[in-house]
Amino acid sequence: KAGVTQTPRYLIKTRGQQVTLSCSPISGHRSVSWYQQTPGQGLQFLFEYFSETQRNKGNFPGRFSGRQFSNSRSEMNVSTLELGDSALYLCASSLGPLGGDQPQHFGDGTRLSIL
Protein backbone atom coordinates (compact mmCIF):
# COMPACT_ATOMS: atom_id res chain seq x y z
CA LYS A 1 0.00 0.00 0.00
CA ALA A 2 1.50 3.32 -1.04
CA GLY A 3 2.24 5.83 1.69
CA VAL A 4 1.57 9.53 1.78
CA THR A 5 3.10 11.21 -1.26
CA GLN A 6 4.13 14.84 -1.30
CA THR A 7 5.25 16.75 -4.39
CA PRO A 8 7.53 18.38 -5.12
CA ARG A 9 10.23 17.29 -2.67
CA TYR A 10 12.20 20.50 -3.03
CA LEU A 11 11.19 23.97 -4.12
CA ILE A 12 13.02 27.28 -4.39
CA LYS A 13 11.05 30.51 -4.67
CA THR A 14 11.68 34.20 -4.22
CA ARG A 15 9.95 36.63 -1.90
CA GLY A 16 6.54 37.77 -3.08
CA GLN A 17 5.86 34.69 -5.19
CA GLN A 18 3.24 32.11 -4.43
CA VAL A 19 3.55 28.35 -4.21
CA THR A 20 1.28 25.31 -4.29
CA LEU A 21 2.23 22.05 -2.60
CA SER A 22 0.49 18.75 -3.21
CA CYS A 23 -0.30 15.80 -0.96
CA SER A 24 -1.77 12.44 -1.92
CA PRO A 25 -2.97 10.53 1.14
CA ILE A 26 -2.92 6.81 1.71
CA SER A 27 -5.73 5.18 -0.24
CA GLY A 28 -8.96 5.29 1.75
CA HIS A 29 -7.81 8.00 4.14
CA ARG A 30 -10.16 10.94 4.31
CA SER A 31 -8.31 13.27 6.65
CA VAL A 32 -5.32 15.31 5.51
CA SER A 33 -3.42 17.64 7.82
CA TRP A 34 -0.62 20.05 7.02
CA TYR A 35 2.28 21.07 9.24
CA GLN A 36 5.19 23.47 9.05
CA GLN A 37 8.50 22.39 10.55
CA THR A 38 11.32 24.84 11.25
CA PRO A 39 14.41 24.47 13.47
CA GLY A 40 13.27 27.28 15.75
CA GLN A 41 9.55 26.52 16.12
CA GLY A 42 9.44 22.78 15.60
CA LEU A 43 6.31 21.27 14.07
CA GLN A 44 3.30 23.56 13.92
CA PHE A 45 -0.19 22.59 12.83
CA LEU A 46 -1.50 24.48 9.80
CA PHE A 47 -4.90 22.95 9.07
CA GLU A 48 -6.87 19.76 8.65
CA TYR A 49 -9.25 18.74 5.90
CA PHE A 50 -11.75 15.94 6.20
CA SER A 51 -14.14 15.03 3.40
CA GLU A 52 -13.28 18.25 1.53
CA THR A 53 -14.08 20.46 4.54
CA GLN A 54 -11.56 22.37 6.61
CA ARG A 55 -12.20 21.17 10.15
CA ASN A 56 -9.57 23.13 11.98
CA LYS A 57 -6.94 25.75 11.42
CA GLY A 58 -3.74 26.61 13.24
CA ASN A 59 -2.48 30.05 14.09
CA PHE A 60 -1.11 31.06 10.69
CA PRO A 61 -1.88 34.11 8.56
CA GLY A 62 -4.40 34.03 5.75
CA ARG A 63 -1.57 33.73 3.21
CA PHE A 64 -1.65 30.03 4.03
CA SER A 65 -4.62 28.26 2.55
CA GLY A 66 -5.56 24.81 1.42
CA ARG A 67 -8.18 22.65 -0.14
CA GLN A 68 -9.11 19.02 -0.49
CA PHE A 69 -10.51 17.33 -3.54
CA SER A 70 -13.14 14.62 -3.78
CA ASN A 71 -10.41 11.95 -4.08
CA SER A 72 -8.96 13.23 -0.76
CA ARG A 73 -5.86 14.68 -2.41
CA SER A 74 -4.99 18.02 -0.88
CA GLU A 75 -3.13 21.14 -1.91
CA MET A 76 -1.66 23.87 0.21
CA ASN A 77 -1.06 27.34 -1.16
CA VAL A 78 1.13 30.06 0.27
CA SER A 79 0.87 33.50 -1.29
CA THR A 80 3.20 36.49 -1.04
CA LEU A 81 6.07 34.37 0.20
CA GLU A 82 8.31 35.69 2.96
CA LEU A 83 11.80 34.60 3.99
CA GLY A 84 10.32 33.16 7.18
CA ASP A 85 8.22 30.72 5.16
CA SER A 86 11.32 28.66 4.46
CA ALA A 87 10.57 25.34 6.10
CA LEU A 88 9.79 21.68 5.67
CA TYR A 89 6.07 21.31 4.97
CA LEU A 90 4.67 17.98 6.04
CA CYS A 91 1.39 16.38 5.18
CA ALA A 92 -0.25 13.62 7.17
CA SER A 93 -3.27 11.46 6.46
CA SER A 94 -5.51 9.30 8.62
CA LEU A 95 -8.61 7.20 8.15
CA GLY A 96 -10.72 9.32 10.43
CA PRO A 97 -10.58 12.91 11.64
CA LEU A 98 -7.90 14.14 14.03
CA GLY A 99 -8.56 13.35 17.65
CA GLY A 100 -10.10 9.99 16.87
CA ASP A 101 -8.69 6.51 17.23
CA GLN A 102 -6.73 6.46 13.98
CA PRO A 103 -3.03 7.34 13.81
CA GLN A 104 -1.60 9.92 11.46
CA HIS A 105 0.79 8.84 8.72
CA PHE A 106 3.24 11.37 7.35
CA GLY A 107 4.83 11.99 3.98
CA ASP A 108 8.49 12.93 3.59
CA GLY A 109 7.63 16.58 3.13
CA THR A 110 8.35 19.40 0.72
CA ARG A 111 11.36 21.52 1.57
CA LEU A 112 10.61 25.10 0.58
CA SER A 113 13.43 27.62 0.39
CA ILE A 114 12.73 31.31 -0.09
CA LEU A 115 15.49 33.49 -1.54
Add this chain to the structure above:
Amino acid sequence: KQEVTQIPAALSVPEGENLVLNCSFTDSAIYNLQWFRQDPGKGLTSLLLIQSSQREQTSGRLNASLDKSSGRSTLYIAASQPGDSATYLCAPSRGGGYQKVTFGIGTKLQVIP
Protein backbone atom coordinates in the same frame (compact mmCIF):
# COMPACT_ATOMS: atom_id res chain seq x y z
CA LYS B 1 -2.92 26.97 24.59
CA GLN B 2 -1.39 23.52 24.72
CA GLU B 3 2.33 23.42 25.48
CA VAL B 4 4.36 20.25 25.12
CA THR B 5 7.74 19.66 26.73
CA GLN B 6 10.03 16.75 26.02
CA ILE B 7 12.87 15.82 28.31
CA PRO B 8 15.71 15.21 27.73
CA ALA B 9 16.35 17.22 24.55
CA ALA B 10 19.14 14.84 23.60
CA LEU B 11 20.26 11.46 24.82
CA SER B 12 23.22 9.25 24.00
CA VAL B 13 23.25 5.65 25.22
CA PRO B 14 25.25 2.48 24.52
CA GLU B 15 23.57 -0.25 22.52
CA GLY B 16 21.45 -2.63 24.57
CA GLU B 17 20.45 -0.13 27.21
CA ASN B 18 16.80 0.40 28.20
CA LEU B 19 15.70 4.02 28.15
CA VAL B 20 12.75 6.30 28.88
CA LEU B 21 11.73 9.42 27.01
CA ASN B 22 9.41 11.88 28.73
CA CYS B 23 6.64 14.08 27.40
CA SER B 24 4.57 16.52 29.44
CA PHE B 25 1.64 18.65 28.29
CA THR B 26 -0.25 21.47 29.97
CA ASP B 27 -3.82 20.84 28.79
CA SER B 28 -5.13 17.45 29.91
CA ALA B 29 -8.29 17.71 27.75
CA ILE B 30 -6.82 15.54 25.04
CA TYR B 31 -8.38 12.87 22.86
CA ASN B 32 -5.22 10.93 22.19
CA LEU B 33 -1.45 11.15 22.15
CA GLN B 34 0.80 9.84 19.42
CA TRP B 35 4.51 9.10 19.49
CA PHE B 36 6.60 9.48 16.33
CA ARG B 37 10.17 9.11 15.26
CA GLN B 38 11.80 11.32 12.65
CA ASP B 39 14.97 10.46 10.78
CA PRO B 40 17.06 13.33 9.35
CA GLY B 41 15.49 14.87 6.25
CA LYS B 42 12.48 12.59 6.48
CA GLY B 43 8.87 12.76 7.55
CA LEU B 44 7.50 11.30 10.75
CA THR B 45 6.94 7.60 11.34
CA SER B 46 4.08 6.71 13.65
CA LEU B 47 5.14 4.53 16.58
CA LEU B 48 2.23 4.34 18.99
CA LEU B 49 -1.15 5.98 19.48
CA ILE B 50 -2.72 6.04 22.95
CA GLN B 51 -6.38 6.98 23.37
CA SER B 52 -7.27 9.20 26.31
CA SER B 53 -9.10 6.28 27.93
CA GLN B 54 -6.03 4.02 27.75
CA ARG B 55 -3.09 3.81 30.09
CA GLU B 56 -0.51 2.27 27.77
CA GLN B 57 0.25 0.77 24.38
CA THR B 58 2.94 -1.66 23.35
CA SER B 59 4.56 -2.46 20.04
CA GLY B 60 7.57 -4.72 20.00
CA ARG B 61 10.33 -3.15 22.08
CA LEU B 62 8.33 0.04 22.56
CA ASN B 63 5.91 0.80 25.35
CA ALA B 64 4.13 4.11 25.77
CA SER B 65 2.17 5.14 28.85
CA LEU B 66 -0.25 7.98 29.37
CA ASP B 67 -1.30 9.70 32.58
CA LYS B 68 -3.78 12.26 31.34
CA SER B 69 -4.57 13.75 34.74
CA SER B 70 -0.97 14.67 35.39
CA GLY B 71 -0.27 15.61 31.77
CA ARG B 72 2.47 13.08 31.19
CA SER B 73 3.43 10.38 28.75
CA THR B 74 6.53 8.23 28.59
CA LEU B 75 8.04 6.16 25.81
CA TYR B 76 10.06 3.19 26.98
CA ILE B 77 12.51 1.60 24.55
CA ALA B 78 13.88 -1.79 25.55
CA ALA B 79 17.25 -3.14 24.45
CA SER B 80 18.10 -0.11 22.31
CA GLN B 81 19.77 -0.62 18.91
CA PRO B 82 21.74 1.74 16.64
CA GLY B 83 18.74 1.76 14.28
CA ASP B 84 16.71 3.43 17.02
CA SER B 85 18.80 6.58 16.58
CA ALA B 86 16.37 9.33 15.57
CA THR B 87 14.40 12.22 16.99
CA TYR B 88 11.34 11.15 18.95
CA LEU B 89 8.30 13.42 19.11
CA CYS B 90 5.11 13.26 21.09
CA ALA B 91 1.90 14.90 19.94
CA PRO B 92 -1.23 15.22 22.05
CA SER B 93 -4.40 15.88 20.10
CA ARG B 94 -7.30 17.86 21.56
CA GLY B 95 -10.89 18.18 20.62
CA GLY B 96 -11.32 21.89 20.18
CA GLY B 97 -9.55 25.19 19.69
CA TYR B 98 -7.38 26.12 16.81
CA GLN B 99 -4.33 24.24 17.96
CA LYS B 100 -5.61 20.81 17.11
CA VAL B 101 -2.35 18.89 17.39
CA THR B 102 0.67 20.15 19.29
CA PHE B 103 4.15 18.70 18.94
CA GLY B 104 7.03 18.79 21.33
CA ILE B 105 10.47 19.79 20.04
CA GLY B 106 11.53 16.18 20.44
CA THR B 107 14.26 14.10 22.03
CA LYS B 108 17.24 13.36 19.81
CA LEU B 109 18.42 9.86 20.58
CA GLN B 110 21.78 8.41 19.62
CA VAL B 111 22.46 4.74 20.28
CA ILE B 112 26.17 3.98 20.17
CA PRO B 113 27.23 0.52 18.89
